[in-house]
Amino acid sequence: MVISSKENNIIKYTAKLSKSSKFRKEQKSFAAEGVRICRDGVDSGKFAEYFFYTADAKEKYGEDFNKISSCSKIVCEVSQSVFEKISDTKTPQGFLCVFNMLDKIKKPYTINIRGRYVALENLQDPSNVGTVLRTAEALGMDGVIMSRDCCDVYSPKVVRGSMGAVFRLPLNVVDNLAEYIQELSLQGIASYGSTPRNAEPINSIDCTCGVMLIGNEGNGLTENTLSVCTKRVMIPMFGRAESLNASAAAAILMWEMFR
Amino acid sequence: MVISSKENNIIKYTAKLSKSSKFRKEQKSFAAEGVRICRDGVDSGKFAEYFFYTADAKEKYGEDFNKISSCSKIVCEVSQSVFEKISDTKTPQGFLCVFNMLDKIKKPYTINIRGRYVALENLQDPSNVGTVLRTAEALGMDGVIMSRDCCDVYSPKVVRGSMGAVFRLPLNVVDNLAEYIQELSLQGIASYGSTPRNAEPINSIDCTCGVMLIGNEGNGLTENTLSVCTKRVMIPMFGRAESLNASAAAAILMWEMFR
Numbered sequence: 201m202v203i204s205s206k207e208n209n210i211i212k213y214t215a216k217l218s219k220s221s222k223f224r225k226e227q228k229s230f231a232a233e234g235v236r237i238c239r240d241g242v243d244s245g246k247f248a249e250y251f252f253y254t255a256d257a258k259e260k261y262g263e264d265f266n267k268i269s270s271c272s273k274i275v276c277e278v279s280q281s282v283f284e285k286i287s288d289t290k291t292p293q294g295f296l297c298v299f300n301m302l303d304k305i306k307k308p309y310t311i312n313i314r315g316r317y318v319a320l321e322n323l324q325d326p327s328n329v330g331t332v333l334r335t336a337e338a339l340g341m342d343g344v345i346m347s348r349d350c351c352d353v354y355s356p357k358v359v360r361g362s363m364g365a366v367f368r369l370p371l372n373v374v375d376n377l378a379e380y381i382q383e384l385s386l387q388g389i390a391s392y393g394s395t396p397r398n399a400e401p402i403n404s405i406d407c408t409c410g411v412m413l414i415g416n417e418g419n420g421l422t423e424n425t426l427s428v429c430t431k432r433v434m435i436p437m438f439g440r441a442e443s444l445n446a447s448a449a450a451a452i453l454m455w456e457m458f459r
Numbered sequence: 460m461v462i463s464s465k466e467n468n469i470i471k472y473t474a475k476l477s478k479s480s481k482f483r484k485e486q487k488s489f490a491a492e493g494v495r496i497c498r499d500g501v502d503s504g505k506f507a508e509y510f511f512y513t514a515d516a517k518e519k520y521g522e523d524f525n526k527i528s529s530c531s532k533i534v535c536e537v538s539q540s541v542f543e544k545i546s547d548t549k550t551p552q553g554f555l556c557v558f559n560m561l562d563k564i565k566k567p568y569t570i571n572i573r574g575r576y577v578a579l580e581n582l583q584d585p586s587n588v589g590t591v592l593r594t595a596e597a598l599g600m601d602g603v604i605m606s607r608d609c610c611d612v613y614s615p616k617v618v619r620g621s622m623g624a625v626f627r628l629p630l631n632v633v634d635n636l637a638e639y640i641q642e643l644s645l646q647g648i649a650s651y652g653s654t655p656r657n658a659e660p661i662n663s664i665d666c667t668c669g670v671m672l673i674g675n676e677g678n679g680l681t682e683n684t685l686s687v688c689t690k691r692v693m694i695p696m697f698g699r700a701e702s703l704n705a706s707a708a709a710a711i712l713m714w715e716m717f718r
Contacts, residue, residue, distance in 0.1 A: 247498045328585065335707045340697030363702065403718045435714075438513075438599030443622065448710035451703070455711045459662045 202277045203252075206285045210250065213285040214298055221352040228301045229355035234285060235261050238297040238450070240364025248297035251275045254283050257294025258437035264295070272297065288356035301354060302367065313389055313423040314409050316340035316457045321377050321425055322349045322416040323446060329353065330361020332414070333369055333449035337362075339458045343370035345375040345411065377413075378425045384411060385430065393421050393429030394453055396443065402433045402456045411458060414450045461472065461536045462511075466543045469509065469535070473545040473557055480611040487560045489613035492546060494520050497556040499623025507556035513542050518552025541561035547615035560613060561626065562574070568629040571650055573668050574601035575716045580636050580684055581608045581675040582665065582705060588612065589620020589708035590630055591673070596621075597618045598717045602629035606636040636672075637684045642643065643670060652680050652688030653712055655702065661692045661715045671716060675707045 201209060209269050216223045217231045224230050229249065232241050235257070242248060251272035258265045258435070269275045283292055311317060323329050329351055334345055346353065353359075353373070359366050374380040381391045390410030394402075413429060415421030426432060434454055435444065444452070462470060475482045476490045480498055481500065482487050488508060491500050494516070501507060510531035517536070518522045528534045530533055542551055570576060576596050582588050597605055605612065611619075612632070618625050633639040640650045649669030654660075672688060674680030685691060703711070 331704045331707055335703055336694045338694075338703050361704075368643035435597075436717075437597045444594055445590045445596050445620075445706070446711070447704070447707060448590055451710045452714045455714065458695075 201274065203282055204254045204279050206282055208282075211278070211282055211285060214250065214252065214296070217298060218286060218288045221355060224297050224352065224354050227439050229298055230273045230301060230359065231286065231288075231296055231298050231356060232359050233289060233296045233356060234293050234360060235264050235295050237360060237364055238268050239264050240367050241297055241299055242268050244364075244367040246271075246299050246302070246367065248272040249274065249301055250298040251298045252283065252286060254278060254280055256280075256335060261295065268295065268297065276354055287443050296369045308372040309343055311384055311387070311389060313387065314341050314428035316409055316454075317341060317343050317345055317411045318450060318454055319345035319377060319381070319411050320350050321347045321413060321421050323414065325446070326351050326357035327356045327361050328417065328445070329445040330358040332450045333358070333362035333365040335447070335451045335454060337365040341369075341454060343372065345372045345374060345377070345380065348373055348375050361382045378422070378428050381411065381413070381425065382428050384426065390430040391428070392431050392450065392453070393426040394434050395420055395434055396437070397424060397434060399432035399434035401436045402453060405431065405433065407433070407457050409457070410452045414446055414453065417446050460533065462541055465536050465541055466675045467541075470537070470544055472543055473509065473511065473555070476557060477615050479543060480638050483611065483613050484633065488557055489560060489618065490545065490555055490557050490615060491618050491621060492548060492555045492615060493552050494523050494554045494618060496623055497527050497554045498523050499626050500556055500558055501527050503623075503626035505530075505558050505561070505626065507531040507558055508533065509557040511537050511542065511545060511555045513539055513553035515539075520554065524710075527554065527556065538654060549619075554660045555561060557693065567631040568602055569647070570648055571601060572642055572646065575668055576600060576602050576604055576670040577709060577713055578604035578636060578640070578670050579683035580606045580670045580672060580680050582673065582703070583610050584676055585610050585616035586620050587676065587704070587706040589617040591709045592617070592621035594625040594706070594710045594713060596600050596628050598713045600628070600713060602631060603630065604631045604636070607632055607634050632682040637681070640670065640672070641687045642685065644687065649689040650687070650713070651690050651692045652685040653697070653708065654691050654693055655680055655686060656693060658693035660695045661712060665676045666689065666692070666716050667715070673705055673712065676705050
């Protein structure tokens with residue numbers, strides 16, 4: 201199938217998936233863009249509902265094209281200008297898949313008492329969430345917990361920034377993070393609430409398993425959530441800034457669980 | 460002075476500073492946007508060439524307005540639509556200063572044999588460079604070294620992402636990073652080249668002082684630069700991704716020097 205009109209309904213549908221979190225939720229679908237990300241999606245065992253490609257990209261990434269198209273229900277060649285309409289990037293690679301949302305978010309995974317997890321509360325910047333997912337996977341974390349008010353994990357920036365980790369990492373989205381952490385405490389699972397002050401330096405405690413909690417970019421963790429954590433932890437800091445980007449802080453905190 | 464036309468020459472000049480790295484270099488000036496960043500600039504002892512604000516922002520941030528305008532040569536009120544023309548952000552706060560480039564980049568600082576430094580080779584993403592500067596300051600690094608082919612440190616995204624660290628952190632921009640590292644070696648300063656493989660795990664070595672080198676997002680450090688480093692170091696990783704975002708990797712590596 202070849203689509204050359206931006207007014208085509210499938211194109212309008214896909215462009216809307218890229219743009220609107222609300223529409224993604226209604227349709228229970230999302231767009232994943234880029235050669236690597238599309239490949240990650242099908243390699244993780246998902247079938248794509250649609251696979252859009254440009255002729256140039258097909259020629260350039262032949263092997264990936266074959267693999268992705270063999271795992272896609274509908275394969276559409278589109279012109280460059282149509283691709284730009286569905287794309288979220290400035291210089292599109294020319295591959296985009298639409299997937300149904302991942303089942304794992306509907307069926308929460310079980311937290312292992314010896315496992316290592318990161319929990320995000322109200323993280324709003326999709327680049328931060330994507331980077332945290334990527335770091336969590338690279339450092340071998342067992343899963344990610346997100347409060348419902350975090351930015352949409354299916355937004356194009358999160359999917360791209362995660363380098364495909366969104367397809368592979370176990371992910372629990374929870375309505376009430378503080379309650380959830382309390383339930384884990386009852387099961388003997390430790391939780392570490394990160395905060396800039398009045399806390400133990402992260403390098404002075406043993407935190408090889410449990411849940412590391414990271415809060416909102418501007419406000420940190422809520423007092424409510426901090427109050428139910430086993431420990432309050434901090435990264436000792438200098439300098440006038442005395443603050444870290446949320447994803448940089450998360451990298452250091454997860455690394456401390458790992459090392 | 461009140462400017463209400465987007466066609467005003469000062470406005471066109473400032474918009475171009477926000478957009479063009481080449482123009483910034485020609486003019487030896489850059490734009491710094493946001494209340495916090497403008498404030499950081501004047502607090503670091505710089506005088507602003509221009510300070511643009513909207514009436515709403517003046518009312519909202521009165522104290523900052525007074526401080527910034529007292530350290531600015533020309534203070535201009537602009538309408539919301541004019542501000543949007545000079546702004547690089549989607550939801551501007553309504554404060555923007557134009558500064559002359561910082562002298563420190565012209566006069567390289569001296570590397571201290573007991574100090575801790577981070578060196579960036581060909582880092583291209585302004586968000587990564589901004590985050591690395593912010594992290595370096597928060598973790599008390601003594602300075603940052605950048606190869607000339609890194610993205611422009613005066614781009615609006617770097618200035619914003621650094622949370623003002625760009626005004627405060629000692630910064631050396633060098634033409635040939637490998638040669639520079641070799642010179643430091645002769646002075647007895649250790650260098651740690653980070654690379655994904657064939658290297659010592661960063662947590663197994665002592666690296667409390669010296670220079671930590673971080674390479675390009677896609678390709679890492681060049682072989683040329685790696686070959687002159689005292690040690691090759693890596694962050695042990697798991698997972699299919701087996702890669703970290705450059706700024707997340709930098710955070711972990713700088714943290715290891717610090718802890």
